[in-house]
Amino acid sequence: MSNVPNDPDVPPRRPTPRILACNQKARQLAALVLAQRGQARALTQDPPPTQYPYGCTTIFAPGWEVDSGNGTHGLCQPIERDLYDCYHTCYWPAQVPDGVTNSPKWTMSCGAPMQDWKSIDLVFP
Amino acid sequence: MQLQTVLHRRFRGERGAEFVYVASSAAILGVDAATGAVVDAFAVPGGRDQDAWIADQADRELAESTLHDLVDLGVVRPVGESPAPRATLPPMPFPLATLVLNVTNKCNLTCTYCYEYGEDRLTAGDGSKGTGKPKMDDDTARQSIDFLMRSSGDRPQVSITFFGGETLLNFPAIRVATEYAEETAKSFKKRVHYSLTTNATLLTDEVVDFLTKHRFGITISIDGDQQDQDRHRKFQKGVGSFDVIEPRIRHLLVTNKERKGRSIGARVTLTSGAAPVPHTYRFLTQELGFDEVGFAPVTAGLGRDYALGEKGYQKLLREFGELAEDYVAAALRNETHGFANLGDLLRELHQGVNKAHPCGAGLGLLGVSTEGELGLCHRFVESKSHSVGTVTTGIDEATRTAFLTQAHIDNKTDCTQCFARPLCAGGCYHEAHVRYGDATVANLHYCEWIRGFIDLGLRTYGRILEANPKFFARFES
Structure with missing residues (x-):
């Protein structure tokens, strides 16, 4: 894991580890932690992340009401995008069929959502 | 955020090396004195506020990074955090060995x-x-x-x-x-x-x-x-x-x-x-x-x-x-x-x-049993209360699954706060049956013994690890 920073006045030496993974389980855990380091970023972080996570439980979203500038003009436009963010990516946790596992073909009948959205049928579980 | 050290056991080697046995993962970590002090500082009822604690430290950067490592390794966690979901049983029917x-x-x-x-x-x-x-x-x-x-x-x-x-x-x-x-x-x-x-x-x-x-x-x-x-x-x-x-x-x-x-x-x-x-x-x-x-x-x-x-x-x-x-x-x-x-x-x-x-x-x-009846183990054969089938008709999977579900460590509430739970898991079913008439309960009569024995094991592990760490390679598969 991390190391104690070297004192510039002391001759260089091998830094002493603060935490050592001793048994096999600890080594597995440490490897997992190190592999995940640097991968998790807040969506509001500067600079913004280039890749967005997939699925609805991996991210923290501020909510429906405001955009990242605390206004409303940046919210999903046209409103059909909301549907697709709920459906395709589970980005918003809304009451639509999920396209990830249960209803992958739900919007097949709808070629151009802005005109055809009424052709999307109901799903009866 | 309020943080608290999880269930653990601290132990030392003979030459002063310090270790933490983390009961939630069964990981053994070697810690230097400063890191050990952080583990101890957060091992208080109700936990501590991390920002307030960091602000009190002489070297805040070091303190924050140590705490960060301990949080990531699952040694210190947010108070009231729900345990990660885990399966009650492995996929059944589990193959016999x-x-x-x-x-x-x-x-x-x-x-x-x-x-x-x-x-x-x-x-x-x-x-x-x-x-x-x-x-x-x-x-x-x-x-x-x-x-x-x-x-x-x-x-x-x-x-x-x-x-x-x-x-x-x-x-x-x-x-x-x-x-x-x-x-x-x-x-x-x-x-x-x-x-x-x-x-x-x-x-x-x-x-x-x-x-x-x-x-x-x-x-x-x-x-x-x-x-x-x-x-x-x-x-x-x-x-x-x-x-x-x-x-x-x-x-x-x-x-x-x-x-x-x-x-x-x-x-x-x-x-x-x-x-x-x-x-x-x-x-x-x-x-x-x-x-x-x-x-x-x-x-x-x-x-x-x-x-x-x-x-x-x-x-x-x-x-x-x-x-x-x-x-x-x-x-x-x-x-x-x-x-x-x-x-x-x-x-x-x-x-x-x-x-x-x-x-x-x-x-x-x-x-x-001699007649081909299946029991949980050799100690239970012929005990009608724990029959799980016969060698000709096969395993009664419903009975087997019901027993294993009931006997899971998460159902043994007495074991919740015990550092020995990863290894003991409540102890022998047969012993519990003889003592309490219920094979799925924890053997509370020998808790002190088990804890004492596992503590002896941890101290022995620390001593050997300090002096001859390569000894343990023989236990790796």
């Missing part, structure tokens, strides 16, 4: 403390008469092997263990089962490992020849030197068995060594009044020549005069500590030591075993 064949329920000894025939037996029969057939017939032995091959999924290796009663009272069934298993294993493309437990009274030349030829893992039930052996392990007429077994054991050990067989272990049942553990260990390894010795406190209901009382367990822990000194000395020379209890514990600690169930009974292991 081991089948224990009780080839007979008769015995030629009448050991006072025996859980099979003594006062705490589960079987409904009358003393050594047992219930059901006294001996397993050849057909049932073969059906058991077929059942194991069918029920072991794609495991490349299976184990067959023979048990009794006195196992060797039905040597013909052992021979039939072994020879049939050799044959059947070929068509299933599996390897078979055989093992057997015996009181050594019937180890004739023919038997020894057969067992060593098939590379049996052999465990001899023996309580120690003549005085200890003859105290409880007597023939039906009351005569001690030491004089009969001693020459037979010597013959077995010599033959096994010549044939480069598997290591042979002694299993000692510890009762009140037994000689000190280090004495018995030295007698069995140095005088008789056993490779390893395992010690088991006697299973006993309340009020048995041979049971170990609280003082007995304390004495036992001290004696285990003395024998652990020998183990450490051997480990520093990079040699194995035959103290099986400690060796097994160190293996589990090093691998980071984290048990949902105390043992494999009902999961990878089942027992078979």
Whole structure:
């Protein structure tokens, strides 16, 4: 894991580890932690992340009401995008069929959502 | 955010190295003094506010980074955090790895403390008469092997263990089962490992020849030197068995060594009044020549005069500590030591075993009665309350799953705050059944003993790790 920073006045030496993974389980855990380091970023972080996570439980979203500038003009436009963010990516946790596992073909009948959205049928579980 | 150190055990090596055993993951971490202090600082009821704590530290950057590492490694976590979801059981039906064949329920000894025939037996029969057939017939032995091959999924290796009663009272069934298993294993493309437990009274030349030829893992039930052996392990007429077994054991050990067989272990049942553990260990390894010795406190209901009382367990822990000194000395020379209890514990600690169930009974292991009835393990066969099928009709999966679900460590609320839970998981089902009439409850009567023993294991682990860390490579698969 991390190391104690070297004192510039002391001759260089091998830094002493603060935490050592001793048994096999600890080594597995440490490897997992190190592999995940640097991968998790807040969506509001500067600079913004280039890749967005997939699925609805991996991210923290501020909510429906405001955009990242605390206004409303940046919210999903046209409103059909909301549907697709709920459906395709589970980005918003809304009451639509999920396209990830249960209803992958739900919007097949709808070629151009802005005109055809009424052709999307109901799903009866 | 409010953070708190999770359930853990701190321990030190001899030269001052500090360690943390994390009960949620069974990870063992070595920590420097400053990191150890952080672990301790957050180990307070209700936890601490991380920002307030960091603001109080002289080196805030170092403090924050240490805390960050500890949070990521699961040592310090947010207060009230829900535990990560985990499966209650592995995918069922779980493939069998081991089948224990009780080839007979008769015995030629009448050991006072025996859980099979003594006062705490589960079987409904009358003393050594047992219930059901006294001996397993050849057909049932073969059906058991077929059942194991069918029920072991794609495991490349299976184990067959023979048990009794006195196992060797039905040597013909052992021979039939072994020879049939050799044959059947070929068509299933599996390897078979055989093992057997015996009181050594019937180890004739023919038997020894057969067992060593098939590379049996052999465990001899023996309580120690003549005085200890003859105290409880007597023939039906009351005569001690030491004089009969001693020459037979010597013959077995010599033959096994010549044939480069598997290591042979002694299993000692510890009762009140037994000689000190280090004495018995030295007698069995140095005088008789056993490779390893395992010690088991006697299973006993309340009020048995041979049971170990609280003082007995304390004495036992001290004696285990003395024998652990020998183990450490051997480990520093990079040699194995035959103290099986400690060796097994160190293996589990090093691998980071984290048990949902105390043992494999009902999961990878089942027992078979003389009549082919399946029980959770050899100790439960013929106990109607825990029958889980027969070798011909197969496993009653609903009963098996219901038992395992109920016996899961998460249902043993008494164990919630115990650092030993990854290794103990509530302890032996049979012991709980004898003591409390319910196999799925935790064995609260020996908590102090288990905690003391696991603590001894942790301290021993720390000492060996400080001085000869490469010793543990032998426990890695």
